[in-house]
């Protein structure tokens with residue numbers, strides 16, 4: 213048997229195929245890109261605090277919003293989603309290793325290489341890419357986006373997307389092939405099921421972006437693939453075929469983590485397991501069929517089909533909410549930091565979902581298309597939703613990963629700052645967008661409530677930044693004065709809590725019998 | 741079959757949704773993209789069907805520097821399109837070296853097992 217040398221060498225850090233190290237590594241640099249892309253958002257909010265140009269030029273502003281969005285999607289949220297799966301799926305299913313660890317390791321390294329490539333655009337003559345994270349043709353063509361920045365953006369996007377794709381292939385194959393004895397598909401923990409849906413989406417939708425971006429490079433340097441009347445529409449089809457599902461890629465893992473947190477901190481078995489599994493699969497399939505709702509305003513798509521499928525998404529989403537709330541009802545709820553973030557996720561994602569119904573309806577979408585309403589809507593889903601879910605996962609699983617507890621008080625302080633900050637930032641965007649403020653502008657006129665709404669958003673953004681500092685402080689405090697976590701500080705339900713914290717390289721010395729999706733909960737029931 | 745069921749069902753669901761779009765859409769591009777994705781989903785389903793999970797492979801993780809080299813080589817090959825031919829040569833060399841090294845790692849691992 214091959215065993216990783218125990219010494220924490222640099223070689224071990226960069227070259228270990230241990231899924232736990234891969235997971236931590238991906239999460240670490242994704243968090244680094246989060247801080248960087250978040251800092252860009254702060255500069256933008258400072259610029260927008262008052263009408264007129266104060267801080268940056270329009271050109272720089274274009275670079276900032278492009279790199280903020282690209283960073284958050286390609287280098288932060290999608291990698292974080294897969295990092296969680298990489299670390300916890302093998303533990304939850306009782307596996308000692310992942311499938312195709314070397315493939316996963318290649319993916320692991322492609323992501324930061326992509327990130328460095330993308331951000332190195334700032335060092336080139338024309339600056340970084342400035343065609344938005346969507347890089348729509350013809351805005352991204354060689355005439356309108358000259359210079360290497362756009363090309364580096366394309367290559368960065370390709371590398372990072374390919375990296376996430378490889379991680380997903382490894383995680384999904386692990387689930388198919390490496391489950392412990394007794395761990396049937398209908399005994400997979402809820403989080404692992406959410407990763408099944410996630411990986412399916414990645415594997416079927418991410419190739420579309422790889423095609424779109426490769427063709428964009430060809431378009432820029434060889435022949436005009438996206439020229440003519442139908443070219444830009446073709447690009448949008450390819451892009452959004454990835455661009456909508458990716459939103460679910462960065463949603464499912466976090467709702468899976470939230471489901472685990474809600475069950476554990478309600479001291480109940482997860483309610484409605486089978487309905488959740490079914491709804492996840494239907495949700496994932498439907499979310500592959502809605503991409504052109506981003507293109508209603510092009511007038512070139514079958515609006516009825518895409519509006520219909522987009523609206524049907526409400527049904528599986530409703531099932532998931534029903535299950536989450538059903539788990540809490542009748543449970544003895546412990547409001548830990550993890551649980552607070554989970555509840556925050558459930559509440560705030562609802563606002564994201566409900567504003568989503570508005571933009572899923574073509575006539576309403578025409579009114580708010582390309583305005584701050586859309587920006588507010590998707591930040592409610594991605595920041596106030598998914599990122600809250602990520603922090604629920606962090607507060608829940610950090611003890612397992614490090615063997616140390618995070619400080620609860622600091623966690624609650626972070627939650628309060630994030631909750632206030634998120635609403636203060638993104639709710640005014642819904643108002644200003646409805647009043648007609650276009651997105652992707654460095655300046656705006658002082659009409660209606662735009663000044664007030666923008667000032668509120670800016671204050672909110674800095675409140676979020678303060679919350680992030682509290683989190684970093686929490687990390688520091690917990691590593692300086694460690695409080696040992698033990699194997700199972702929360703009385704968890706799933707197998708990861710059976711082994712030591714942190715787990716040994718081979719994960720488990722022994723495994724308990726698996727007779728349901730919550731084997732440790734069964735065991736405690738048997739004991740009492 | 742049990743393992744493959746959710747994957748096959750998922751691929752079937754995509755196929756149905758794509759079929760509806762073929763009927764509904766006058767433009768062929770959207771349903772064609774969707775059909776391509778559905779066929780990828782069928783490949784996943786087929787894999788799950790044909791490769792039932794092996795009897796517990798208990799193996800511990802390993803070190804692989806070759807994987808990092810392959811990743812670096814891929815990045816270099818892409819960037820050579822901007823930087824020039826010299827990077828294409830270095831990247832190509834690194835890729836070949838990385839793949840050979842990777843093969844040796846895998847062979848060593850198999851021998852130990």
Ligand SMILES: [Cu+2]
Nearest residue numbers: 456503505506
């Ligand atoms: Cu969408």
